[in-house]
Amino acid sequence: MKAADKAAQQGALKVDExxxxxxxxxxxxxxxxxKSDSMPVVQFVGERQxxxxxAEMVDPAPRGGIxxxxxxxxxxxxxxSRQLAQQYAASVLGLLWxxxxxxxxxxxxxxxxxxVLKTHQGTPNFxxxxxxxxxxxxxxxxxxxxxxxSIWNNRALVLxxxxxREVFPxxxxxxxxxxxxxxxxxxIACCAVVGWHFSFAAVLALLLGFALxxxxxxxMALYFSALNVLYKDFQNIVSTITQFxxxxxxxxxxxxxxxxxxxxxxxxxxxxxxxxxxxxxMLMQRCFWFPTLNNQSQFAKQFPPDLWSRGLIMLxxxxxxxxxxxxxxxxxxxxxxxxx
Amino acid sequence: MAESIVVDHxxxxxxxxxxxxxxxxxxxxxxGLPLKEEFQAVNDVSFTVEQGESVGxxxxxxxxxxxxxxxxxxxxxxxxxxxxxxxxxxGLIATGAGFHPQMTGRENLYLNGAxxxxxxxxxxxxxDEIVEFAGIGKxxxxxxxxxxxxxxxxxxxxIAIHVDADIFLADEVLAVGDRPFKKKCxxxxxxxxxxxxxxxxxxxxxxxxxxxxxxxxxxxxxHLNFDGPCDDGIRYLQYDDDDDDENSLxxxxxxxxxxxx
Ligand SMILES: Nc1ncnc2c1ncn2[C@@H]1O[C@H](COP(=O)(O)OP(=O)(O)O)[C@@H](O)[C@H]1O
Ligand SMILES: [Mg+2]
Numbered sequence: 001m002k003a004a005d006k007a008a009q010q011g012a013l014k015v016d017e018x019x020x021x022x023x024x025x026x027x028x029x030x031x032x033x034x035k036s037d038s039m040p041v042v043q044f045v046g047e048r049q050x051x052x053x054x055a056e057m058v059d060p061a062p063r064g065g066i067x068x069x070x071x072x073x074x075x076x077x078x079x080x081s082r083q084l085a086q087q088y089a090a091s092v093l094g095l096l097w098x099x100x101x102x103x104x105x106x107x108x109x110x111x112x113x114x115x116v117l118k119t120h121q122g123t124p125n126f127x128x129x130x131x132x133x134x135x136x137x138x139x140x141x142x143x144x145x146x147x148x149x150s151i152w153n154n155r156a157l158v159l160x161x162x163x164x165r166e167v168f169p170x171x172x173x174x175x176x177x178x179x180x181x182x183x184x185x186x187x188i189a190c191c192a193v194v195g196w197h198f199s200f201a202a203v204l205a206l207l208l209g210f211a212l213x214x215x216x217x218x219x220m221a222l223y224f225s226a227l228n229v230l231y232k233d234f235q236n237i238v239s240t241i242t243q244f245x246x247x248x249x250x251x252x253x254x255x256x257x258x259x260x261x262x263x264x265x266x267x268x269x270x271x272x273x274x275x276x277x278x279x280x281x282m283l284m285q286r287c288f289w290f291p292t293l294n295n296q297s298q299f300a301k302q303f304p305p306d307l308w309s310r311g312l313i314m315l316x317x318x319x320x321x322x323x324x325x326x327x328x329x330x331x332x333x334x335x336x337x338x339x340x
Numbered sequence: 341m342a343e344s345i346v347v348d349h350x351x352x353x354x355x356x357x358x359x360x361x362x363x364x365x366x367x368x369x370x371x372g373l374p375l376k377e378e379f380q381a382v383n384d385v386s387f388t389v390e391q392g393e394s395v396g397x398x399x400x401x402x403x404x405x406x407x408x409x410x411x412x413x414x415x416x417x418x419x420x421x422x423x424x425x426x427x428x429x430x431g432l433i434a435t436g437a438g439f440h441p442q443m444t445g446r447e448n449l450y451l452n453g454a455x456x457x458x459x460x461x462x463x464x465x466x467x468d469e470i471v472e473f474a475g476i477g478k479x480x481x482x483x484x485x486x487x488x489x490x491x492x493x494x495x496x497x498x499i500a501i502h503v504d505a506d507i508f509l510a511d512e513v514l515a516v517g518d519r520p521f522k523k524k525c526x527x528x529x530x531x532x533x534x535x536x537x538x539x540x541x542x543x544x545x546x547x548x549x550x551x552x553x554x555x556x557x558x559x560x561x562x563h564l565n566f567d568g569p570c571d572d573g574i575r576y577l578q579y580d581d582d583d584d585d586e587n588s589l590x591x592x593x594x595x596x597x598x599x600x601x
Contacts, residue, residue, distance in 0.1 A: 024400065025577075027400055028400055029578050035543075036544075036546060038515055038543070039543050039545040040519060042523060042529075042530055044533065045530065048533075050391075051391055057346065057425065058424060060411075060413060060414030061417045078450055078454050156441060159438065161438035161455045337410070
């Protein structure tokens with residue numbers, strides 16, 4: 001009884017399979033008939049030459065990561081200049097917008113925090129300290145928001161051409177750097193005007209702060225650009241976070257406020273300081289603002305006593321984050337074509 | 341002769357995701373709806389192509405031809421198996437070239453060239469030739485989103501064919517062009533064929549494949565079911581069933597070819 005059932009079932013399956021094949025063959029015939037004239041016939045003429053390709057047999061989709069991006073600098077340059085041109089296409093003031101917006105924000109912060117709330121009292125060159133922080137925060141938020149959308153915005157290319165896909169978030173970072181560069185020049189000019197005293201500590205702070213900012217920004221750019229392909233929510237999440245990111249680093253108020261907070265709320269203090277951007281901003285202030293003061297010893301309280309070790313630890317953490325993001329990116333990247 | 345493409349037991353799964361946002365996913369999970377489903381677009385495919393071989397890829401729509409080409413040119417990675425290729429790969433896959441809609445034809449030309457591995461000098465050197473071949477003339481500085489699908493395909497093909505690639509992949513993109521342009525493209529492909537470039541040509545037009553290719557691969561719902569000479573492949577596609585009357589169908593094919601030539 002059971003065996004008979006099975007046999008009957010198998011018979012039915014076989015018929016089904018045969019029917020499917022017949023159906024497919026029929027469709028193939030119909031298609032070929034219909035399309036027989038879709039492409040013209042061009043006969044081969046001439047003589048066949050042999051082509052000697054010296055290259056090795058390789059994987060057509062190597063996992064080169066950001067190293068491969070660095071090798072393709074011509075491509076990177078094209079994409080960056082494209083982004084720059086596109087950002088301000090059909091706008092009258094063009095590139096000026098990237099100065100107007102941070103300029104306005106600077107004016108507002110200066111007015112609210114400096115003039116109204118008087119956080120500048122007891123802080124000489126308050127504007128300079130605010131500006132030093134804002135320039136680099138601007139670089140970071142620009143990188144982060146633009147990079148997060150970069151893969152999605154370039155999906156036409158991602159779907160059709162083989163490129164190391166890290167090229168898009170990296171290009172967003174370079175675009176942000178292009179916009180920030182002139183602001184850094186202005187910052188340096190301001191320092192020179194106010195009077196900047198050379199010290200090795202300042203140079204070291206610059207190097208450490210810059211390395212920290214760069215690794216952290218790259219890590220976040222890679223991670224969120226990939227994440228945004230999987231879940232489009234992240235571009236909104238990122239732009240929401242960047243709205244208040246400026247308030248989470250000590251530039252409108254001084255570090256001593258946070259240190260005072262730490263006396264009662266140790267956990268909140270540690271959480272605040274766990275933000276690599278807080279260290280990066282303070283290192284930049286240590287480089288640009290601090291050396292312009294005349295009686296520096298009086299303002300040592302404006303930085304945490306363990307600024308250097310915290311900076312180094314955060315650099316190490318950011319390097320780990322970068323490795324992690326690159327791995328995540330490489331893993332998710334093979335799914336891009338079906339998720340876009 | 342050296343190997344040009346080696347495809348070894350390659351499988352490509354696609355995961356169909358039904359939901360895009362976190363909210364939709366949460367709702368679906370609560371209701372116990374499936375979040376995704378998997379199927380094989382390319383299923384355990386193996387073959388080797390020698391340098392200079394010209395291969396026709398045939399099969400019904402949805403049988404995995406474009407997916408296979410994407411795997412070969414590196415846009416996608418196989419879930420299982422390995423692919424190895426030798427030299428520079430160029431071509432046109434699926435509908436239209438990889439253009440950025442907001443960029444002009446000129447910008448896309450440079451970007452595409454750079455992605456395909458050309459240097460700035462190389463692109464500058466071939467620029468006029470490419471524009472001439474594409475015949476887009478005064479539209480060169482118009483964003484490609486304003487192009488007709490024919491112009492789009494023409495520019496894409498013109499760039500890809502001038503890259504001097506070792507492997508050239510031509511999907512059905514050419515189907516959108518007008519007939520003189522198709523002829524021009526196929527002539528150009530025959531020209532690079534004489535230079536020993538490996539060619540993949542996807543088309544449903546039997547006579548055209550026969551003239552262009554030395555060999556035919558046939559995909560059927562992801563499986564490579566035929567790999568052999570052109571004539572046999574075309575016969576395979578047309579009379580899959582043995583119980584069909586061979587003679588009458590033979591006559592039909594001859595008629596078709598007659599119409600085409
Ligand atoms: N990005 C994708 N995501 C999910 N499914 C896809 C994707 N691309 C193709 N497919 C599916 O894979 C199968 C093979 O498609 P394709 O390779 O384009 O076939 P062909 O080129 O032979 O017409 C089809 O069923 C198609 O729906
Ligand atoms: Mg296709």
